[in-house]
Amino acid sequence: MSHFKLSELSAIGYVVGLEGEKIRVNLHEGLQGRLASHREGVSSVTQPGDLIGFDAGNILVIARVTDMAFVEADKAHKANVGTSDLTDMPLRQIIAYAIGFVRRDSDGYIFISEDWRLPALGSSAVPLTSDFLNTIYSIDKDDLENAIELGLDSRTKSVKILASVDKLLTRHLAVLGSTGYGKSNFNALLTRKVVEKYPNSRVVIFDINGEYAQAFVGLPNVKHTILGEKGEGEHVKDPQKQGEPFSEEYFCYKKIPYQALGFAGLIKLLRPSDKTQLPALRNALSAINRTHFRRGNIYLQNNEGGIFNLYDDCRDTDQNKLAEWLMLLRRRRLVRTNVWPPFNSLANLVAEFGCVAAERQGGSKRDAFGFSNVLPLVKIIQQLSEDMRFKSVVDLDGGGELADGGIHWGKAMRDEVDYFFGKEKGEGNGWNVHIVNMKNLAQDHAPMLLSALLEMFAEILFIRGQDKSYPTVLLLEEAHHYLRDPYAEVDSQIKAYERLAKEGRKFKCSLIVSTQRPSELSSTVLAMCSNWFSLRLTNERDLQALRYAMESGNEQMLRQISGLPRGDAVAFGSAFNLPVRISIHQAVPGPKSSDAIYSEEWK
Incomplete structure (x- = not known):
């Protein structure tokens, strides 16, 4: 007798074939419908997707039904095989695949999800009660304290998942x-x-x-x-x-302040081409903390009070000094600003970094070919600056405090991450x-x-x-x-x-x-x-x-x-x-x- 008291469950059939992981079961003639009755009620046993059990001594093999078919009378394994009675209903078979097994534990039963344990030929196939289904669908006892209920098993509507x-x-x-x-x-x-x-x-x-x-x-x-x-x-x-x-x-x-999107975030937002536009945009994002804004002008300032205006077009104004100012800007030799300039200042910086070229006789100039390479990026920045839908969600005006020490992007991002995603461990969050x-x-x-x-x-x-x-x-x-x-x-x-x-x-x-x-x-x-x-x-x-x-x-x-x-x-x-x-x-x-x-x- 099995450890599982299967005598309390009426067998629905018996194993007649094992083909790899496939289990072939002959159904008893008394089972004509889809449901099998037992002491605890009824269970669905022959629909594709149903779970059934097989008595395997100290374990109960669990299998999922996939197919059902009639077997021709001359091939059927029946008690009255050999008789001339052709009016009998042809034998029904189901095909199932092992998905695991249930074994006894000190506190009851546990389910092991391993498909290599198969029943023996002739083993009884039995319906599964709610207790067994709960064991199969349930979680480890150690996890019960941390469990949440999400729904019910769709087939029985009685097993909590x-x-x-x-x-x-x-x-x-x-x-x-x-x-x-x-x-x-x-x-x-x-x-x-x-x-x-x-x-x-x-x-x-x-x-x-x-x-x-x-x-x-x-x-x-x-x-x-x-x-x-x-x-x-x-x-x-x-x-x-x-x-x-x-x-x-x-x-x-x-x-969202535009500066909170960060160095990498703004690169993703503006989608520059790798070869020509990305270097100019990287230089622009690095230099924005030394870019000043006043009365619509974007400009640079040296320690002696000298000023150099930046433009988002290819004009020839003061272009002979452009390379010199941009070199000082890259080397962080210019006066830094305490507040964020507006978003559209990036267009001026990208244009100047993208179009600067050296003159043969010395000095520099704005090169039209170089400018044409970065012009699409300049246009994207300008369009976003004027797009009311974008401006309604992203603050493009700048004006917030700009951190010192080369961490200006990091500080702005950290403040917004604290707001949107929560503060780091150990700090009060409030939500x-x-x-x-x-x-x-x-x-x-x-x-x-x-x-x-x-x-x-x-x-x-x-x-x-x-x-x-x-x-x-x-x-x-x-x-x-x-x-x-x-x-x-x-x-x-x-x-x-x-x-x-x-x-x-x-x-x-x-x-x-x-x-x-x-x-x-x-x-x-x-x-x-x-x-x-x-x-x-x-x-x-x-x-x-x-x-x-x-x-x-x-x-x-x-x-x-x-x-x-x-x-x-x-x-x-x-x-x-x-x-x-x-x-x-x-x-x-x-x-x-x-x-x-x-x-x-x-x-």
């Missing part, structure tokens, strides 16, 4: 699915449960469509920032006090959830600005080091907009988001990457995710991206993904014993992402 916060978030999480199938609900459910369970958590949400504030109503220490400037005549309530329950009326507006609302961000600016924000965070995070980093989760909604290079198929520059994906976990940064188009996402970021929640996906390119990136799962799982109903997902990865189809709980309160009811509103 739990996940350890540590295993779920330590190595990045991908949330995939077509629009309208529940990504936002899952993201809101997961982040709210984490914040409710851990009062010292830190979650930053890139809220592209302005839908997440509603999901955190009632929780303390929630900060809601709307990128941009306050509308004319709009009233903004005083900021929420620490510990006070959050409501949607608590928010503030904020513009657990920061919703960065980007509904005012123009679609064509979103990839540039969001990539620059991640660039800023990555640089400061790696400067802080592992000891000063605080565990932070970044929820990146609609990630296909900015976790890629939208302007070129090949980009030789290192991308901050890929560095965060590769090395972020060492610095206590975890990504929740949410997208409806995984095929448009960086393949490096997808490959670094160790947990996956895939809601319905139907596009073949998206399914192919999932097939290439995931480490576990199989073709049958992928086929399920294209037919999932709303709210169901296939979950797999390091946080789960085996791939599982889950009906995700409804987030209460949920985000503002419900479908329009046209018939009601059109009445």
Whole structure:
């Protein structure tokens, strides 16, 4: 007799073939439907995807059903084989693949996810009760204290699906699915449960469509920032006090100072060509702390009070001294400024560094050919300086204090990282959830600005080091907009988001990457995710991206993904014993992402 009291379970069939990992089972004639009854109720046993067990002495082998078929009467292994009775129903067989086994533990049962243990020929196949399913789907006993409940097993609707916060978030999480199938609900459910369970958590949400504030109503220490400037005549309530329950009326507006985007972030924003424009832009960014601005003029100043005006065109004014002044500028011999000049001063610096050329008889000149190489970059800077959509989100006026000692970019970036992503370990932060609302961000600016924000965070995070980093989760909604290079198929520059994906976990940064188009996402970021929640996906390119990136799962799982109903997902990865189809709980309160009811509103 087995250790598992299988006598309490009615056998549904017996093993008649073992072909590699494939187990062939003959079903008993008494089982005509899809369900098998037992003392604890009924279980589904013959549908593709069902789990069944096999008595293997001191263990219970667990297998997943993949196929079901009739067997011709002359080939059937039946008790009355050889008779002339041809009216009998042909024998039914199921095919299953081993996925692991259950063994007894000192405290009960544990599930081991190994597919090499197979039952013996003739072993009884039995349905699995809720106790066994809980053992299979559950997590290690050591992780129960850190577990959050995400939903129910889609087949039985009786088994709770739990996940350890540590295993779920330590190595990045991908949330995939077509629009309208529940990504936002899952993201809101997961982040709210984490914040409710851990009062010292830190979650930053890139809220592209302005839908997440509603999901955190009632929780303390929630900060809601709307990128941009306050509308004319709009009233903004005083900021929420620490510990006070959050409501949607608590928010503030904020513009990002252009200098906070940093050296690398501005290079990503302006997209210079490598050979001609990038050197001029690098020189310009390095020299901006010695560039003065007054009454519309951009100029340099020496220690004797001499002044040299910089221009963003190729005029011949004072050009014979240009090389000399630019050399002093590069060598940091000129008077530094105490305040940031406006953003458009970069156009003057780029133009002058790009067009300067030496004269044969001595001195220098502005060379038209050199200027033509940097002119496209100058135009981009000028256009952004005049773009009202860009100016409404990014502060281009300058004017803030400019730090000394060659760390001017670092100081400006650090202040903004403290605001958006939280302060370093040991410093008071004042919030657990920061919703960065980007509904005012123009679609064509979103990839540039969001990539620059991640660039800023990555640089400061790696400067802080592992000891000063605080565990932070970044929820990146609609990630296909900015976790890629939208302007070129090949980009030789290192991308901050890929560095965060590769090395972020060492610095206590975890990504929740949410997208409806995984095929448009960086393949490096997808490959670094160790947990996956895939809601319905139907596009073949998206399914192919999932097939290439995931480490576990199989073709049958992928086929399920294209037919999932709303709210169901296939979950797999390091946080789960085996791939599982889950009906995700409804987030209460949920985000503002419900479908329009046209018939009601059109009445």
